[in-house]
Amino acid sequence: MIGTLWLIGIGTGSLRHVTLDGLEAIREAAVILVPQKGSGKDDLAQLRYQIIEASGSSAEVIPFDYPERDPALPYLERVARWHDEIARRWQAAAAGAMRQGPVALLVWGDPSLYDSTLRIAERLAPRAAIRVIPGITAVQALTAAHAIPLNQVNGPICITTGRRLRDDGWPVGADRLVVMLDGEASFQTLDQSDLRIWWGAYLSMPEQILEHGLLADATGRILAAREAARARHGWIMDTYLLSRDTN
Known part of the structure; x- marks a missing residue:
């Protein structure tokens, strides 16, 4: 179960894009989930690790594999099933955490602008208490x-x-x-x-x-x-x- 979920906007590629509120949230999170998006996109995960290290966070960092969308499905169904699977993987990753407390995700750009993290969070069962820390958008x-x-x-x-x-x-x-x-x-x-x-x-x-x-x-x-x-x-x-x- 993810009781409290923090979605922290981290900007578009610069460590300096993270706001002071964002840095504070990274330091205070108990668990941080980091998506692994497969071969060729390792630098996206590495940037998240760099931000976590630079923040001085002592959070338990848990990587999880990001699913792929099924190209055979109609677009809306494809996205809906993809979001369902991402939510399931968040919960599976968080279930193995040793620490108790807020679970955080570092969101590329800002969680509110053409990003589905908030919609995926609505799929968590039971619902988590969500806190959003805005970031710099693309x-x-x-x-x-x-x-x-x-x-x-x-x-x-x-x-x-x-x-x-x-x-x-x-x-x-x-x-x-x-x-x-x-x-x-x-x-x-x-x-x-x-x-x-x-x-x-x-x-x-x-x-x-x-x-x-x-x-x-x-x-x-x-x-x-x-x-x-x-x-x-x-x-x-x-x-x-x-x-x-x-x-």
Whole structure:
């Protein structure tokens, strides 16, 4: 049983992204669960271990293997079953803990923005008491890396996924659009004639890559950079902002 669950946002790759509240929670947690996401993604687990060590935490650290989604299932069913299995693995890992007290997970980015940790936590039976410590999001890291504002003056901003961009196109009423969770570079599906892009991968990590410019000019550079980086690291996590303003 997980009685108390702390979800601690750790930013997007820099040890300095963890807030003072986050550091305090890491130090005070009794148990910290660390997902192992398989070959090629060891650096994601290593960053978590580095943060735990740098915090001075004495928590019992328990790794667990992260499940994979079944590509044969329809998307929503695939995600639901995946979340069920992740919750089961949290509970199985926590069941072997020697220490009693709050169980923590270090969440990439922020637990509230395009992250399913909170939804997975709802599957725990019995329900755990949940505490969320916010972290720096990929959106913040992207705009900071490019030194740009998120919105135009008095303008709206939309945050969406690559899947939605592919399926639905440009959202009605949006001047600027942030796209996350896009494994297929879905900006290629848009009419590129009046769009500008600010793109970043491995944001705030030593491996960080940035590109920006008119989308028609930058697409080739971004695709080449994505392919080379994925071959080098075995994974890639990127985010980008699109705008109709080409000035």
